[in-house]
Amino acid sequence: xxxxxxVAVITLTLIGTASAWSVxxxxxxxxxxxxxxxxxxxxxxxxxxxFVGGDYTKTLVEDLLEGNYSFVYAGYDCSYIRVNGSVTxxxxxxxIVEGMNETLVLQNVTIFFPGNHTGWAKV
Numbered sequence: 819x820x821x822x823x824x825v826a827v828i829t830l831t832l833i834g835t836a837s838a839w840s841v842x843x844x845x846x847x848x849x850x851x852x853x854x855x856x857x858x859x860x861x862x863x864x865x866x867x868x869f870v871g872g873d874y875t876k877t878l879v880e881d882l883l884e885g886n887y888s889f890v891y892a893g894y895d896c897s898y899i900r901v902n903g904s905v906t907x908x909x910x911x912x913x914i915v916e917g918m919n920e921t922l923v924l925q926n927v928t929i930f931f932p933g934n935h936t937g938w939a940k941v
Contacts, residue, residue, distance in 0.1 A: 847916050
């Protein structure tokens with residue numbers, strides 16, 4: 819009976835963590851060059867993140883991004899990244915760019931680099 823319970827918990831954990839997360843929000847602060855990536859986690863992933871901390875979120879974001887960046891801070895569901903060059907997303911995302919006095923939106927972004935002003939829509 820105990821073996822069945824252990825197998826059930828392990829199976830549910832594996833099913834719950836197999837690509838259950840998605841990108842909730844990507845926000846770029848143009849004055850600080852910091853990119854905030856927030857993830858929407860499943861309940862099991864939230865539990866894992868609670869015990870493991872920001873390292874779990876950092877690992878998920880590292881799977882999502884490639885390029886020239888460094889981590890500033892990784893929380894339970896958001897990571898803050900300093901963009902040093904271009905950043906490539908593994909899947910298209912919408913990036914909200916906060917500038918001096920305005921907010922702009924880049925839609926379906928796969929490659930992002932500071933100063934990329936083409937296709938920005940004002941909010």
